[in-house]
Amino acid sequence: MLINPTEEQEFFRATTERFLVEHAPPDALRRLRDDADGFDRDYWRRGAELGWTSLLVDEAHGGGSISGAGLVDLSLVAYEFGHHAAPGPLTATNVVASALSDRGSDGEQAEVLAGLLSGEAIAAWCAPELGARPDTWRTAVEIERAGDALVLRGTVRPVEHAGQAEHLLVTAREGAGLTQVLVPAGASGIAVETLETVDLTRRFGAVTFDGVRVGADAVVGVPGEASSDVGRQLRRAVTMLNAEAVGAMQAAFDMTVEWSFDRYSFGRPLASYQALKHRFADMMSWLQAGHAISDSACAAAQDDEPNADELGSAAKAFIGRYGGELIQDCVQLHGGIGVTFDHDLHLYLRRLTVNRSVAGTPREHLRRIAGIVEAREGEAA
Amino acid sequence: MLINPTEEQEFFRATTERFLVEHAPPDALRRLRDDADGFDRDYWRRGAELGWTSLLVDEAHGGGSISGAGLVDLSLVAYEFGHHAAPGPLTATNVVASALSDRGSDGEQAEVLAGLLSGEAIAAWCAPELGARPDTWRTAVEIERAGDALVLRGTVRPVEHAGQAEHLLVTAREGAGLTQVLVPAGASGIAVETLETVDLTRRFGAVTFDGVRVGADAVVGVPGEASSDVGRQLRRAVTMLNAEAVGAMQAAFDMTVEWSFDRYSFGRPLASYQALKHRFADMMSWLQAGHAISDSACAAAQDDEPNADELGSAAKAFIGRYGGELIQDCVQLHGGIGVTFDHDLHLYLRRLTVNRSVAGTPREHLRRIAGIVEAREGEAA
């Protein structure tokens, strides 16, 4: 969370905050557990009106940022999403919209982009898994050429909101390289298996492409050369997931600090027990570290700086691990009610837990950092 | 440390304890830092008279246990060694002596064994490294046959007291199997590179065999079939190293508990600060767990029970990791003097640190446990 946002950024953030307080209160989130989609389309459209979908999109395509640094602006929305465990396909829609704005944007893809911007449609990001190096990827989807057409085969999992999205941005292996294509979710040959998850409002699916045919105009970017595009998309996804997770950490921490002042045991507030005070101190250091690395990584990703991948992976790994420990310790300090469904704490634990596990787990990102260090030391040597 | 030792065992332990209190006080240990051998031969001979070298050796060969369970008896000595960070080649000499008692013991090897028993000579155990499975080993030493003679080539490191030992028990690869041979340290073709270590009284070397020739009578056990012998030797070594480490943990813990009662800060003893009390509670649980798993693993190794390898590895990994954390936290609670050479605490940290790293690191033993689980589940499935 920015220390010194501009007035415009602060107004923008506060607007989203007010909106979420009103439209995504904890009880509503608990009810959404039983909702097939996990979010309400009208809610999403109204969010889009607030700017949730346009910040990474070029003005020429109907988008626009608040401060000139769209990803930084978006991180404020993501933070509020985490802070309220809010519903909605924020990450995937923005990643796909930005990809279309960067690379696609002509003809049909322009219409798709317009739909995403308005909130009429949402997109799923069928991303590959991380490889050992920042620029290597693992995907089980293959592309074959059949004349002008491209034929997709393979399965991607887990894909967020695969079952709700109108459009899928798929990364597939084509020969030695990677190609990205935008596929209508309804295209024949696509099967989505619904997965279970710990988050109450997010939905995941395993998407299987069984000989799905698309035209050459479905390609986003340069065929066979999508690797760096994927890297950029991942940096943006990771930035949003991290900001969300830090918002969730902050909410759980604040809730627990307040609890420690209100809750008495043996005639003393919990906050007066040094063993707990020291744990709060550790948690505070993890929380501040989460803010710190999330924002530095965001700034680096905003400008695609050389250290953006390393910082992003450090943030993803740290926030996933220490954020999990932080919220779990908040649960512990709450005692029994902390593990009940009627309490709000688990809403943040669920959000953080899912964010930790998608777009690269902490372990995968740690290995990625090691790869970056090795590459750098290799040059140095 | 046994909860209910027999009277004989308790007398035996107490005798060793008294001896070490008198002959291995902390200041003497600090002085031994500059001693080439790290221990005094006469001290070792007198220890041998107390029974330090004979417990794993068959009575027929001049050995004998206190309770009928020699390894359990020996664990009491090892515990006291750790508890006083005592000098002397306890582990290697006993491992080699037991190997000779089990397998060798005729002709020349009988004389060697007699020398080890009396404390006149000491032996080094040039053990292989752990493989992925309990019965697989990695060694860089190869044996070639040249007529009746065996020719050894390769390097082993680190080998404890390689530079002080009169005899080396070497495990070498012979074709598909492993063969163990007893080699005089003075044999031509043997070079020992002195290594540095963190322990003040133990010495390590890297032993290189450059075409060392020995006769067939140098073989200990069955040529090519030493794998299970090595396993047994490792179990015994691990048992002693664990008992030592637990002794070191106990000494550091007791010293620090006392300190916490004596030391005042802001008018209160450290022991009255809840944050520290809770850390002492955790340390106490690790200490008791160390005692518990060390003793169960020892009992299992005593009778070579089927679960002896798994328990031994669990003990080695746990005591290495948590024992290190325990003593490091003792250092932290002591503050500045805890990291000074004149204080005694580091004597135990050094002992534990070395024990943690030899005969399989925690990481190697954890992988070994995984291998055992996989094998078991494989059968189950």
Added chain:
Amino acid sequence: MSALRAEEETETEEIEDLESFRRRARAFITANLAPKTIDEMRQDYSVGDEEAELAEIAHERDLQRMIYDAGLAGICFPRAYGGQGLTPAHQMVLNEEIVGRDFPWRIQVPTFVPCAAIILEFGTEEQKQRYLPPILRGEELWMQFLSEPSGGSDVAAALTTAVRDGDQWVLNGSKIWTTGAWWSDWGLCLARTNWDVPKHRGLTVFMLPIHQPNVEVHRIEMLNGSREFCQEFLTDVVVPDSDRIGEVDDGWTVGTRWMFHERMLFNSPYASHPVGVTHGSMDATSVFKVAREAGLLEDTATQEMVGEARMLELISDAVGKRINESISAGKLSDQAAAIVRLFKGSSQERIRTLGFEVAGSAGAAWSGEGPTTRAAINYLIRQGGSIGGGTLEMARNVVAERVLGMPRERRLDKDVPFRDVPRSRSSSG
């Protein structure tokens, strides 16, 4: 006092020798109790749907009745109250004989221990005559109305109030963390009868039927979907003074023994428990199964995590055994049981974290049942095992203060009228 009489009573008679008892027990068990594996038993502990759970309970009531009719119920309860007037040694024999057999698990705790044990220890002759036989026949199941939303670890800080009204009492307040109160019959309830004396000196214990209009039972959903725990709201619940157990305002004398029996759990001679069956296992092999499902058995980082989980499981068993031995050998005070609690609790946290780490991205979204599913759910409710049955924080206090003898924490609830003791602002949770 009355418990004492019961003892004598049994003394006067001839006690069945252990071997003939074993034969008798074995004959009944082989003939009447179906074989059941430990895993099947564990299943029973996590029954999902209501129907099935109620059927389970009905089944257990029937089993208990059969056991009663066979003269094998309440081994250490005096015959005068429907028990067998036998010794803990006989109970141990029974515990050995029921291994691998169907058995009424649920009604052992808390019905027999601590509830029936408390009634036996503090009940009047009339109370014991009235309440113990139906328990032993499986007709009446009991719950402990002990913890309160406001209380947390501090059970003696009960706010539930009992006001005397002639020869009866009127109770108001709320109790929580009762297991299966919705299918139980009676509650043993700790209530405050005097606010003008220090915390421990104004408590009294009552017995009350759960199924009555003035007791509202609310089932609590836990993060793993379990709904075993309940919260009760007591509104003007009337209890005749004859259903008060122990003296007025002396409830903590009862409470202390209550805690003791609760800690004893399955080690108590008043409950039956198959030898060797441990509850809430660490289940380290599930970490291995997750790794296998993820195809990571050759990944060294994963191997170290699988090994760590198994290591912690093995050591948890070892430390449990050692501490028990140390206590019986008099090397450690029985407060040292908190060391086991602490080590096992922390280890389970770690093992659950390892399982989730190994699951990787499948921990966020998975299909179907299986090890990975359990890994994700277990991570979500990771702290459950470090809270229920006494928090790890309380265990650490006990180890530091009672085992290591370090200075006790300052308490602001001593020697002050309870009404003046600072209390939680919100009494929620």
Added chain:
Amino acid sequence: MSALRAEEETETEEIEDLESFRRRARAFITANLAPKTIDEMRQDYSVGDEEAELAEIAHERDLQRMIYDAGLAGICFPRAYGGQGLTPAHQMVLNEEIVGRDFPWRIQVPTFVPCAAIILEFGTEEQKQRYLPPILRGEELWMQFLSEPSGGSDVAAALTTAVRDGDQWVLNGSKIWTTGAWWSDWGLCLARTNWDVPKHRGLTVFMLPIHQPNVEVHRIEMLNGSREFCQEFLTDVVVPDSDRIGEVDDGWTVGTRWMFHERMLFNSPYASHPVGVTHGSMDATSVFKVAREAGLLEDTATQEMVGEARMLELISDAVGKRINESISAGKLSDQAAAIVRLFKGSSQERIRTLGFEVAGSAGAAWSGEGPTTRAAINYLIRQGGSIGGGTLEMARNVVAERVLGMPRERRLDKDVPFRDVPRSRSSSG
């Protein structure tokens, strides 16, 4: 007060503008200070043998004298005392210009900060005239006689006693953790002058020469072999009252500012410090080098450890920056600096542990110099960084109490005559 006068004094004159100052500084530096890399600087900090260290010090004294003659010493010290009477902005320019150059590191801390800063703030006109110029000329190096063996984190609990004897004082006691006292000239010493008032109200600060028969300097060997720290034994050390700084029994007023300047360290405008040079770096790449030496770069478990070390290093930098920004933005109190202390300390512990884990069996016994050697030694002295410069425990207290506003720990040394405050039984260490 007198510090104020110095300020005014500088106000009255015309201040050299930053650009001409930069040109002047750069001209001198390029002409006189040899290029020196950060690694070479770090080397300087761990000089092993005595000869070399003394040569280092002599060299630094010469450098300082050159800087003084060039009119670049004591940028923010008034000209009246040999300084330049310039602003923190000028100091920052100098800090930028000396990057990559040889420079007198050692005498920045503690000679300039906190010692000279304290003399400037609390010294009499005479004291400032006497003591500041020789410091700025590199002629007299200072040490802080602050910590005591008995004191630990509680520096105000000083036992070193000063007894008045006419117009002089007689000091007895022991001080510890002074860096390089054996080659320093003067000590700034906190002593107890009144045992009959509460802890903070009976302290006084004195200045005394280290090289005198009544001060015995003992060098302390640390676990990594370093002998940079010393302990001093003061026996009937006579100090004229004119060398007392601040009022009698009011030493804690000085002490509080002393602590402040000490925390400021290289951020202080009174010391010079090349921009971007961090001290006691995490050195995560050494973990990578150990892994490479062990041939484990392809081992996934090792990769995760290398990644974790680098992760913690990156985040330590980020959290340091963020907390500083938050403090300057007024979002956090300046007590929040303890958060950085806590995070960096814990991270360094972890990184050192990772380095040792990766080293494997080579961590027990190794040959020659190299990353593995350092890994083993760094593990042995792992806690050093979590103790020196304020323990992590104190940092946690500050974060909980001063940043989160949680209730303060109870102190038994308040409002009691210090002689009645319970003290450590053994005052060793």
